[in-house]
Amino acid sequence: xxxxxxxxxxxxxxxxxxxxxxxxxxxxxxxxxxxxxxxxxxxxxxxxxxxxxxxxxxxxxxxxxxxxxxxxxxxxxxxxxxxxxxxxxxxxxxxxxxxxxxxxxxxxxxxxxxxxxxxxxxxxxxxxxxxxxxxxxxxxxxxxxxxxxxxxxxxxxxxxxxxxxxxxxxxxxxxxxxxxxxxxxxxxxxxxxxxxx
Amino acid sequence: xxxxxxxxxxxxxxxxxxxxxxxxxxxxxxxxxxxxxxxxxxxxxxxxxxxxxxxxxxxxxxxxxxxxxxxxxxxxxxxxxxxxxxxxxxxxxxxxxxxxxxxxxxxxxxxxxxxxxxxxxxxxxxxxxxxxxxxxxxxxxxxxxxxxxxxxxxxxxxxxxxxxxxxxxxxxxxxxxxxxxxxxxxxxxxxxxxxxxxxxxxxxxxxxxxxxxxxxxxxxxxxxxxxxxxxxxxxxxxxxxxxxxxxxxxxxxxxxxxxxxxxxxxxxxxxxxxxxxxxxxxxxxxxxxxxxxxxxxxxxxxxxxxxxxxxxxxxxxxxxxxxxxxxxxxxxxxxxxxxxxxxxxxxxxxxxxxxxxxxxxxxxxxxxxxxxxxxxxxxxxxxxxxxxxxx
Numbered sequence: 021x022x023x024x025x026x027x028x029x030x031x032x033x034x035x036x037x038x039x040x041x042x043x044x045x046x047x048x049x050x051x052x053x054x055x056x057x058x059x060x061x062x063x064x065x066x067x068x069x070x071x072x073x074x075x076x077x078x079x080x081x082x083x084x085x086x087x088x089x090x091x092x093x094x095x096x097x098x099x100x101x102x103x104x105x106x107x108x109x110x111x112x113x114x115x116x117x118x119x120x121x122x123x124x125x126x127x128x129x130x131x132x133x134x135x136x137x138x139x140x141x142x143x144x145x146x147x148x149x150x151x152x153x154x155x156x157x158x159x160x161x162x163x164x165x166x167x168x169x170x171x172x173x174x175x176x177x178x179x180x181x182x183x184x185x186x187x188x189x190x191x192x193x194x195x196x197x198x199x200x201x202x203x204x205x206x207x208x209x210x211x212x213x214x215x216x217x
Numbered sequence: 218x219x220x221x222x223x224x225x226x227x228x229x230x231x232x233x234x235x236x237x238x239x240x241x242x243x244x245x246x247x248x249x250x251x252x253x254x255x256x257x258x259x260x261x262x263x264x265x266x267x268x269x270x271x272x273x274x275x276x277x278x279x280x281x282x283x284x285x286x287x288x289x290x291x292x293x294x295x296x297x298x299x300x301x302x303x304x305x306x307x308x309x310x311x312x313x314x315x316x317x318x319x320x321x322x323x324x325x326x327x328x329x330x331x332x333x334x335x336x337x338x339x340x341x342x343x344x345x346x347x348x349x350x351x352x353x354x355x356x357x358x359x360x361x362x363x364x365x366x367x368x369x370x371x372x373x374x375x376x377x378x379x380x381x382x383x384x385x386x387x388x389x390x391x392x393x394x395x396x397x398x399x400x401x402x403x404x405x406x407x408x409x410x411x412x413x414x415x416x417x418x419x420x421x422x423x424x425x426x427x428x429x430x431x432x433x434x435x436x437x438x439x440x441x442x443x444x445x446x447x448x449x450x451x452x453x454x455x456x457x458x459x460x461x462x463x464x465x466x467x468x469x470x471x472x473x474x475x476x477x478x479x480x481x482x483x484x485x486x487x488x489x490x491x492x493x494x495x496x497x498x499x500x501x502x503x504x505x506x507x508x509x510x511x512x513x514x515x516x517x518x519x520x521x522x523x524x525x526x527x528x529x530x531x532x533x534x535x536x537x538x539x540x541x542x543x544x545x546x547x548x549x550x551x552x553x554x555x556x557x558x559x560x561x562x563x564x565x566x567x568x569x570x571x572x573x574x575x576x577x578x579x580x581x582x583x584x585x586x587x588x589x590x591x592x593x594x595x596x597x598x599x600x601x602x603x604x605x606x607x608x
Contacts, residue, residue, distance in 0.1 A: 080257075
């Protein structure tokens with residue numbers, strides 16, 4: 021643990037370099053912190069112990085999070101370096117963090133007012149990055165569906181000797197009749213065509 | 218009226234009671250719509266349960282007990298309503314370590330925990346590095362019990378590391394660990410990848426170890442007693458369905474789906490059938506009662522099981538004896554099991570505590586319907602655990 025008054029030592033565990041960069045930027049903007057990023061989470065708990073941080077920030081969805089739990093049961097109570105939200109005086113902050121998908125391990129006894137700016141900055145940035153990631157995934161999914169629909173149209177045009185508009189109309193009507201999405205009907209056609217090759 | 222419940226699970230064979238309850242209609246019969254959430258880690262499941270993002274969860278049996286004892290990251294009250302599964306874990310070692318064990322002579326009986334343990338201790342490096350999925354797990358408890366009884370002690374000779382199950386094979390390849398204890402299918406997956414040999418099933422250490430529980434936060438349990446009763450009934454019926462061997466194949470298909478475990482049904486059926494392939498050479502071992510969902514009142518949350526776990530935790534990590542007793546009394550809800558499942562045909566044992574480890578074979582015991590057989594529940598070293606009377 022750092023001495024009172026010294027810059028808080030923070031570790032950000034994040035394999036995605038871009039996301040890690042964003043979080044580090046946000047933290048630096050929020051105060052004078054000594055920030056280290058760990059990207060590769062093998063042997064995570066040992067490396068965290070070596071760096072002896074005040075706060076560890078990690079994505080709640082990071083599967084390596086469980087290895088940090090080891091740190092909460094260090095042999096002697098005085099060595100219990102980190103524990104999640106040990107000071108439970110601010111449940112609202114904890115809940116907001118969990119909802120934003122962030123978990124924090126904080127040195128036992130660290131004053132809440134010193135943690136708050138760290139968490140506020142991290143939460144804001146996590147939310148933004150998560151939203152951007154969801155948007156990107158939605159765009160990718162839409163593009164993939166568009167490709168499948170184009171392939172299904174092509175297959176229908178070849179099989180039935182019809183034009184593109186007619187093929188699309190056929191797809192749409194079938195989807196409506198079966199209560200399905202056009203992309204689902206298209207995917208079924210593409211799968212069937214591959215099986216029948 | 219249909220009520221929606223968000224339930225978290227970790228992709229493991231023993232999540233089956235929750236997946237089956239949701240997918241085969243046991244939940245629907247109770248007017249429940251279960252939203253299943255596959256979670257990335259036990260810490261995430263625990264936090265989401267504690268902060269109300271999940272109503273109920275698949276949980277390692279020691280987690281609610283550790284939480285009630287103030288151990289670990291998040292000391293919030295969580296109740297274990299019933300046991301989801303008994304046993305179902307395996308111990309695997311790296312292929313080079315398996316070869317060294319064979320040179321020293323490994324018994325052909327895969328249930329011979331003492332002999333296998335002695336071969337491992339002779340062949341292994343010091344300290345032996347073993348991976349487990351979570352610090353508060355039956356995996357860790359069974360390993361400490363087994364190797365400790367044979368004379369290999371932490372921390373000088375034994376290092377237990379936390380590794381997420383799907384990373385177990387990778388960590389072994391990277392030399393981070395020499396061995397692991399993990400729930401199926403991840404042991405079989407490591408065998409399939411040619412990284413590890415399975416040397417012992419967890420049930421060889423304790424024949425009736427409570428592995429996973431159905432956990433809910435205490436505040437939710439207190440405010441929604443009716444929903445809790447409906448959920449318990451749905452999960453209990455799913456467990457009984459799983460106990461029928463003719464349902465193994467369907468179970469494997471449900472678990473195998475990409476949105477659930479995403480592992481081939483063939484690998485999943487090995488643990489359900491109790492017929493494991495233990496090495497890359499394809500050696501097969503039959504392990505009766507490898508994982509149990511229903512028989513011998515498997516779902517009954519014995520307070521003596523909770524006491525065994527709490528006692529082991531407190532011996533290793535230090536805790537107030539009063540916390541130990543409270544962990545058993547408050548957390549393993551045998552009272553709710555009786556109240557909610559007795560009326561639908563669960564055969565209720567006469568007591569809520571028993572001497573753990575005293576039965577070498579199946580034995581009839583007194584029960585509400587008179588049809589209950591318990592055991593075997595012995596420990597590999599023949600010791601018994603007799604809970605002190607609750608004051």
